[in-house]
Amino acid sequence: MSNRTVPKKVVLAYSGGLDTSIILKWLQTEFGCEVVTFTADLGQGEELGPARDKAQLLGIKDENIYIEDVREEFVRDFVFPMFRANAVYEGTYLLGTSIARPLITKRLVEIAEETGADAIAHGATGKGNDQVRFELSAYALNPDIRVVAPWREWAFKSREALLEFAEQHQIPIAKDKRGEAPFSVDANLLHSSSEGKVLEDPWEAAPEYVHQRSLSPMDAPDEPTEIVIGFEKGDAITLNGKELSPAEMLTALNKLGHDNGIGRIDLVENRFVGMKSRGVYETPGGTILLQAHRAMESITLDRNAGHLKDELMPRYAELIYNGFWFAPEREMLQALIDKSQEKVAGEVRLVLYKGNVIVSGRRSPYSLYDDLLVTFEDDGGAYDQKDAEGFIRLNALRLRTLAARNRR
Helix, strand or coil, rough: CCCCCCCCCCEEEEECCCHHHHHHHHHHHHHEEECCCCEEECCCCCCCCHHHHHHCCCCCCCCEEEEEEEEHHHHHHHHHHHCCCCCCCCECCCCHHHEEEEEHHHHHHHHHHHHCCEEEEEECCCCCCCHHHHHHHHHHHHCCCCCHHHHCCCCCCCCCHHEEEEHCCCCCCHHHHCCCCCCCEEEECCCCEECCCCCCCCCCCHHHHCCCCCCCCHCCCCEEEEEEEEEEEEEEEEEECCCHHHHHHHHHHHHHHHCCCECCCCEEEEECCCCCEEEECHHHHHHHHHHHHHHHHHHHHHHHHHHHHHHHHHHHHHHHHCCCCCCCCHHHHHHHHHHHCCCEEEEEEEEEEEEEEEEEEEEECCCCCCCCHCCCCCCCCCCCHHHHHHHHHHHHHHHHHHHHHHHC
């Protein structure tokens, strides 16, 4: 660990998969330390029982195995606050992987404190963004925590070397893992992301089997689906009149998005560490939610307040992407965003059809849309069109001055 003392107890972010199982055994053999495993149910759609079984097989005591359902906390305290900002990174990515990392890290640090561990460990590689997100979050929450990043520290030079280590230590290897996986997948309740191997050439179209969370728009039903989402303080609270918890809401929207071929993107993004990366991401429920939220804001937010939010959004999204969820500047922006959402309440009607999310109606008790002001009929004196002349002349003053100078 390069000039650092060997940790005595480490809390490992553990999926139960081959890579984190190798990391678990490596921590035991490299440092001779006690290992605590933490497996989070973020709605990734996998059974978590095997993670417990695998941890037990590798010698972890029952009291040192933490498996927790954090889906409600994930959506309520991380996803929904982010969607109040309409956060999209580089105009495309809805930050599905990025927003999960601070919650995982938060629990790693909390469990370390509960169990007396002096370090945490993660399975992120040295080329990606996740190592940054895990570690910045950890240091923001506990400046004295030690972070072990095996992919940056161990001596393994190849996939074959990792598999040999697994065989030496009786770590089960699924047959399809005896070689390079065709692509890597990360999933949670908000999205799935696929990267690497068959996706590395940005010119080659992604094979259909890469997609995890949605039907192809071409295979989606020929009949449209109409839904109504109700909002309160910027958060979705009802679907077709039925009140749902945050995780229930996102789960229901995911099903609707899946069935209608919604939420697929194929992008090349700029990683924080400096390289470009191609990925295929699916965010079915989030794509619906983003459109609905913007429609709700369109009649409830003041023009300048909305424009200010849109100006700040890229900075806010970049902070989340780069791992600064717990930084003071993100919290400051969140306070501004949450203030803007006080009257973002009402209902939005949408039509879902073959990959499209179409807004067909919106209404709110706090609506700023005024029928008298916008009508083409007699408005009863609500707006004097003659006033526009002076407004235009004042705004044209500098333009006329510039034009006069340029003609001289």
